[in-house]
Amino acid sequence: MTARDPADRYQVAVIGAGLAGAATAWELARRGISTALVEAYRPGHRQGSSHGSSQLYARSSADSLYVELSGQAEACWLELEADAGTRLRHRTGALDFGARRDPVRLAARLGAAGVPHELLAAEEAAERWPQLRFDPGPVLYHPDGGWLDPDATVAACVGRAVAHGAELRTGVRVARIEQLRSGEVALRGPGLDAAPVRAELVVVAAGAWLPELGLPVRLPPLTVTQQQVFHFRRREQPGPRPGWPVFVHRGEQQVLGLPSGADGGTDGVLGAFKLSLLDDGRVTTAGTRSGVVDPASRQAVSGYVRQRLPELDPEPFAAATSLRTSTPGGDFVLDRAGSLVIVSPCSGHGGKYAPLIGRLTADLVLGKAEAPARFALPASNSGATARLRP
Numbered sequence: 493m494t495a496r497d498p499a500d501r502y503q504v505a506v507i508g509a510g511l512a513g514a515a516t517a518w519e520l521a522r523r524g525i526s527t528a529l530v531e532a533y534r535p536g537h538r539q540g541s542s543h544g545s546s547q548l549y550a551r552s553s554a555d556s557l558y559v560e561l562s563g564q565a566e567a568c569w570l571e572l573e574a575d576a577g578t579r580l581r582h583r584t585g586a587l588d589f590g591a592r593r594d595p596v597r598l599a600a601r602l603g604a605a606g607v608p609h610e611l612l613a614a615e616e617a618a619e620r621w622p623q624l625r626f627d628p629g630p631v632l633y634h635p636d637g638g639w640l641d642p643d644a645t646v647a648a649c650v651g652r653a654v655a656h657g658a659e660l661r662t663g664v665r666v667a668r669i670e671q672l673r674s675g676e677v678a679l680r681g682p683g684l685d686a687a688p689v690r691a692e693l694v695v696v697a698a699g700a701w702l703p704e705l706g707l708p709v710r711l712p713p714l715t716v717t718q719q720q721v722f723h724f725r726r727r728e729q730p731g732p733r734p735g736w737p738v739f740v741h742r743g744e745q746q747v748l749g750l751p752s753g754a755d756g757g758t759d760g761v762l763g764a765f766k767l768s769l770l771d772d773g774r775v776t777t778a779g780t781r782s783g784v785v786d787p788a789s790r791q792a793v794s795g796y797v798r799q800r801l802p803e804l805d806p807e808p809f810a811a812a813t814s815l816r817t818s819t820p821g822g823d824f825v826l827d828r829a830g831s832l833v834i835v836s837p838c839s840g841h842g843g844k845y846a847p848l849i850g851r852l853t854a855d856l857v858l859g860k861a862e863a864p865a866r867f868a869l870p871a872s873n874s875g876a877t878a879r880l881r882p
């Protein structure tokens with residue numbers, strides 16, 4: 493890639509300042525690549541996938557690729573936190589339980605990757621974490637798990653990308669991407685004609701909007717669902733017990749629980765707890781989603797709290813919706829077709845890999861390394877130049 497000078501010309505333009513695009517812009521900018529980061533709203537907005545003050549950060553996965561990637565991500569998080577001078581993750585330990593979560597299999601995966609963990613009987617787990625009611629059967633605990641703060645992470649990535657020289661354009665929705673005779677590509681849309689963005693290569697990190705962009709690239713089948721999360725208060729002020737562990741429970745119900753972080757209000761890190769059903773999303777699109785919390789989901793999560801988390805007030809005091817984009821096998825998308833690099837850490841588990849996604853995308857952009865083969869676009873794109881509208 494060649495360095496470019498004039499104001500509207502960049503080596504790379506990144507569309508979307510969610511976790512994936514923001515981390516990519518940070519990684520490119522700190523490597524000295526001239527980068528424009530173009531976002532339809534403002535970084536940190538509530539319309540996509542990357543908002544809120546807590547998401548699960550854990551190494552347990554039934555899939556050894558993602559266990560391995562979580563180890564690589566750890567090093568990237570440390571680099572981002574050092575560059576930003578702030579802590580973005582909180583280590584509370586993580587629990588996995590329920591027959592459908594298969595803790596024994598997860599423990600084997602962690603063991604193979606050398607991740608410290610314990611497999612406990614339900615009775616032992618109940619003694620250690622009396623705030624939770626476990627299913628009979630084994631419970632997996634690994635102390636390196638916890639939660640990350642997506643709002644703070646997006647802010648850190650964007651802030652540091654700009655500090656390293658990236659240009660941030662907000663409130664600008666890219667309507668189309670044009671191929672120029674010069675070989676460059678130009679972003680087009682309201683707000684971009686007066687102040688154009690031209691680049692040698694475009695990274696599309698548009699999340700749930702990806703299927704709506706009309707790109708000349710065959711994408712894997714993507715399903716967008718609207719999910720909801722609920723915040724619950726502790727009945728009493730936290731006592732001497734340290735922060736609650738995060739947990740994934742896949743039994744009769746499939747539930748993710750973790751501290752609320754700043755979204756819990758003044759109760760802060762120790763006070764409120766956030767819960768969501770892992771399997772209750774309604775299929776939608778980024779353009780048509782309602783943004784309305786599903787009352788059936790609220791009722792189900794409330795019932796779960798009554799049965800399983802007696803230290804919480806079962807009436808949620810806050811709720812929010814967000815968009816999840818999923819591939820059929822749960823894999824991420826990261827591949828190049830001509831002048832476009834498509835990146836989408838899909839399927840509800842991309843947040844914890846954010847700075848690694850930035851690194852993998854930057855490596856692909858710069859031709860330094862390929863992404864994992866499973867993240868490839870459908871084979872019909874191979875060799876494609878992804879000719880954009882001239």
Ligand SMILES: Cc1cc2nc3c(=O)[nH]c(=O)nc-3n(C[C@H](O)[C@H](O)[C@H](O)COP(=O)(O)OP(=O)(O)OC[C@H]3O[C@@H](n4cnc5c(N)ncnc54)[C@H](O)[C@@H]3O)c2cc1C
Binds near residue numbers: 542549721
């Ligand atoms: C309910 C829920 C819970 C989750 N929990 C976890 C968890 O516990 N742990 C975990 O690791 N992961 C979790 N995830 C996954 C994680 O949130 C996603 O992997 C991640 O946020 C995806 O980020 P993204 O940048 O791809 O998408 P987004 O955050 O949606 O960002 C896309 C951006 O592109 C912008 N954009 C789109 N089109 C255009 C355009 N034409 N022009 C300009 N800008 C555009 C959008 O405005 C948006 O800002 C969860 C996801 C959901 C939905």
